Amino acid sequence: MKRIKILFFLSAFFCLLSANAVSRPLYRFSTKYMSLTIDDRGYIVNIIGKANKKDYAVKGHASPLLTLDKNGKILLPQTADYESTKGILTLNYADSYRAAVKIDQRGDYLKFQFQSLNTGAEIDNIIWGPYQTNIHKTIGEIISVARDDEYAVGIMALDDNTTSGPPVAGDMGQGSYIIHSPDPVKFPIPSSLKAGQRFRIGGDGINDVAFYSHPEEYYRFMNGNGAEYIPEYGISLTLHARNRRKRQTIFFPHFNDFPSIKAPRHMDVEPIPVDFSTSGIAFYACPDTKGLDVIEQIVRKEGLPYVTRNGKWIRRPENFKVDLAWFGKHDSLVSYANQLNLKAVQDEGLGEYYVNPVDRWAGKKVILDGKKQPITALTVQTNPQGIAYGLHTLTEFIQSHSSDVHPYANDSLCTVLKTILAANIGPNDSSIIVKDTSYLNEHGGWDDNGTNVLKIGKELLKYKGVTRKAPFMLTGVERGAFKTIATAHQQGDTVAKLQVNCYSGFIPDMRLQDKYAYFYAKLLRDGGMNYIDFDGFESFVYTGHGQYAFKLFMRKLFDDFKSLGGDYLQVMGSCVFEGNWHYMTTCNIGGGDHMFNPRTNKWGIEGKDIRYSWASNYFPPTFGIQNLKPDWTVQMVENLQAKAIAWDATYMFGISEDIVEKNPHKKEIFITFRAWENAREANVFSQKLKLEMQKEENQYHLEQIGTKAWKLYLVDSSGKFHLKSHLKK
Structure with missing residues (x-):
């Protein structure tokens, strides 16, 4: 390296x-x-x-x-x-x-x-x-x-x-972080630091929020x-x-x-x-x-991939919208989305989805009329309303329960190295000799999570290490791991160490990745879905082919989705890279005060870092998921909407039937939220006004007075409204 x-x-x-x-x-x-x-x-x-x-x-x-x-x-x-x-x-x-x-x-x-x-x-x-x-x-x-x-x-x-x-x-x-001030006058670099100086990102690689560890504006996340x-x-x-x-x-x-x-x-x-x-x-x-x-x-x-929504390129700020993060039963989902004028829903309440060829729906069902029903029972309602609905997936992280793992391990699981058996072994043998060490003493693959897994034929084995002198014998061997079947193997058979993911599962190679792209396209079409969240988007990195792996998967997914009769597909994900930039509509990762605090109008550290990076690359910043709470006021929702428009940012508005009913201001919140969303859709905010609205101390109230007309008010510290301007389409 x-x-x-x-x-x-x-x-x-x-x-x-x-x-x-x-x-x-x-x-x-x-x-x-x-x-x-x-x-x-x-x-x-x-x-x-x-x-x-x-x-x-x-x-x-x-x-x-x-x-x-x-x-x-x-x-x-x-x-x-x-x-x-x-x-x-x-x-x-x-x-x-x-x-x-x-x-x-x-x-x-x-x-x-x-x-x-x-x-x-x-x-x-x-x-x-x-x-x-x-x-x-x-x-x-x-x-x-x-x-x-x-x-x-x-x-x-x-x-x-x-x-x-x-x-x-x-x-x-x-x-990494580098030292780079977006405005040297407003945010001068202290004498203890130098422009261009590099620092590791924060945390231990497990907690995503901890990646973002420097609140100062001159720490630029790369x-x-x-x-x-x-x-x-x-x-x-x-x-x-x-x-x-x-x-x-x-x-x-x-x-x-x-x-x-x-x-x-x-x-x-x-x-x-x-x-x-x-x-x-x-x-x-x-x-x-x-x-x-x-x-x-x-x-x-x-x-190049040219993804449009309502006839407009998804990179256009006038096409940015808030999405819905949904929790709980689904009876009011369509009604709430229409009242808020939101057109995309990520079903957070159904939890994370992992690919499993023999159980492709993984038990995911919606709740309508008090009964668990297939996802299609909901999408037959959302699609006529122009509402895109989809799941929170873990992209191509293969977990141990998948049929690509057991009872017979798929030959297209991604490997990090290969050697061969130096002697025959029976199904009960734990003394296994390999031709050479081939870095077998290095723990894990991407992650040092203590998971060392070998594949011989269709069998998976766990091991702890290998002796450093010939004959090279594996230590701590567990045969038939992950519910595979221990069988006899011959001298000269390939011994492949598998790439493990950060959830102690596995990764497809480039051939199986293509099949997963079709798998997702078919899942989406069969479920009537035209939205998908690729959490764990970085799973494509594990093959060693980097940005190319992203592009190959995304191109095939979109081509297959279209060939199966699909039209617009909204893609959310956990990261923005050159390899997926053309395809992603939004990247509403994180959430809460780590991203943005609607009580104070302050960006969190993660929100600040993402804002600088993504906005610099013509991609919308995000507030992540902002979950409505029982004590939220109308002004807090207005703060979210105003600042999202000001920064050309997106986010997911997290709601459920239960939480909406617990908020005493639910009616006013819905009316106000929609007014902002309608005005944003009408593109009535000038760039000059957006710059003024970015100021942390400025709070606003918006009133819709016609189908294409609004009154914008400044809100003072006592909560009084002061008319600022009339906005018209």
Whole structure:
């Protein structure tokens, strides 16, 4: 992992060296909002914003258009030629490597499409960039964008195997805090800290809330590596595409960083028939107010996943809505949702759902008229009302009760290593000799949870370790684990150590993952559901294929859902990464005061961290689940709605029949809640008004006075209303 961790820094270092060489402009490319110059070495030397004439390239830090990674050796372009009639840029590297990239000027953006490499068998990755910018303010680490108040400069992958950031172990950037102030005047960095300084996230890797441990505004939580902050000059952007046909042994996972219980362990990543031959990216620079418009054009023109709701792209703030988290019996669900003008329901009361092929409904039933009934008994009511209903799943975490575990373990459970039996064993033998230790003394897989599981044939075995000298004998062996059947095995049979998840279960490999995508699509269609929550979304990381695994699953899920007759599918989940950004409507994780306190209008630490990260990447921040309580006032609900609109945030409003009936203000709360939701849907709040509404001390009351008209009041400390403005559609 050390080799991979320094890869990006080597790239930046060599860019500096190369920039000092004598070069001349080779060709200037143009879009609606920028001009970009590539020199005769294959480096980007200018990124000029047409609107303000500023150059967003870093002087003295030219950016290689395409970098090669050969077994950890960084190859930077040395010379370049451009054939303008064909739009082909040829890049020449050390060791006689030569790459061709087609460049198209596509109106709002440039398209860089990899064409060929004269000999690519030894190349592990092609790296787009790193592209250095002199922008400091807003780090878009998830989708590789740098933003300030004037301009946005960004890159976007145009195929599934081109993924976020430079190559790292498991192809997932490591979560961390860095020191970066969103406003150096308002939130100055103390002298004891330095801009760009990195800190581990909080907690022990078990309690999600503990990840978020720094309330100070200048502690910036990083959720990806598509953009890196380099204080000396600004924000650097990178994407890469891996040759996944090659075998690789990694320290796993680079993604998490909890040394006490999650120290990296070895993993032999399963090769799959995917490489960088189809890699391509879009490069754009535009006024920041146009950033979302340009990205939407890229998505549509390049055939990227384009998910819409009511005819509008889900990334559009005017399409953001509050969802419902439902608890308890379901008789009033449709009525309540309609009264509140909410169009999506996550059934929290039914608990977590795990995939089990032989029991696909897992006992999940709704309660109507005092009886447990199939989910379809509810969705025949929700669907005609345009209300999306769905379950809280644990994505692809396989638990021990699954038929993919027992009585016969599935051959497509994800593995971390393989060796072979050195001698025959019978069904009752506990003395088992293996050919070599193969890191078998490392505990667990992703997690050091004390779960060491081997698979031989269809049998699962637990063990504690392996002797360090030949003959290599397993210790603490338990045969027929997880209700599998102990059988005889032959010398030379494969012994596979399984990847275990954080719930002491297992993970599908890339082949079984495809089947799970279809499983979920069929479950949704058969249940009349068009909403799903993927808690445990990070389960895709366990295969070692990182963002690519996310993209592969999500593409197949959506394709299968559509082929089965589905239309709009609303996806919620536990995390936002480059691999799922296109598909997710919301990410209403967490909740309560950790996210946002409607009594005080204060963001919690987790809410602050998520707000900075997701908003920087054109994704809605969240208040998580905000559960209505018997003592909630109308003003608390108005605070939630006002601040959600002000920050372009979403959340889930948690209710049940029981809790609604216990609140003495239920009628007023429902009327007021709907007024805000109607006004938000009508998009009557200007950006100037939203900025004013963000202020913690400001409280508001909204009154609907017509089908498309509202009165907005400021509420003073005594609770009195003062008319501020009339809002009209």
